[in-house]
Amino acid sequence: MTFTIRQHAEDFIAKREAPAFIANDGKQTPMRGHPVFIAQHATATCCRECIRKWHKMQPGRELSQVQQDYLVDIIMTWIQKELERQKKKL
Numbered sequence: 518m519t520f521t522i523r524q525h526a527e528d529f530i531a532k533r534e535a536p537a538f539i540a541n542d543g544k545q546t547p548m549r550g551h552p553v554f555i556a557q558h559a560t561a562t563c564c565r566e567c568i569r570k571w572h573k574m575q576p577g578r579e580l581s582q583v584q585q586d587y588l589v590d591i592i593m594t595w596i597q598k599e600l601e602r603q604k605k606k607l
Contacts, residue, residue, distance in 0.1 A: 522596060526553045526589045530562070534588065535580040539565060542576075556592045556599070 533545045546563040547554050557563040561571035568574050572591075574584055 519593070519597075522552055523589065523593055525551065526556075526592045527585070529553055529557070530580075530585050530588050530592075534562065534565065534568065535585055537577055537579045542566065552596055553592060556595045559599075560591045560595050562588045562592055 529546075533539070539545060543564045543566060546557050548558060549555065554563075561567040565574075565576045568588070569576055572588070574580060580588075
């Protein structure tokens with residue numbers, strides 16, 4: 518399951534955050550519907566403005582593969598911690 522979610526995170530970051538210019542920046546990540554979307558909002562990886570503010574990656578330039586991997590790692594770490602937190606509640 519985690520592998521599939523990571524693939525989705527990689528795809529979402531590559532298509533929705535990595536381009537130098539995003540026509541609907543600030544609105545490209547839904548608030549619900551997929552664990553990655555929720556994680557993106559929780560980790561400030563949901564739009565280029567949040568990525569600039571919290572992760573210091575400047576807009577107007579395509580994100581490198583290293584930057585994309587960093588963002589995906591942050592998302593996956595948050596999801597893993599959230600899963601662990603939910604297990605403790607059971």
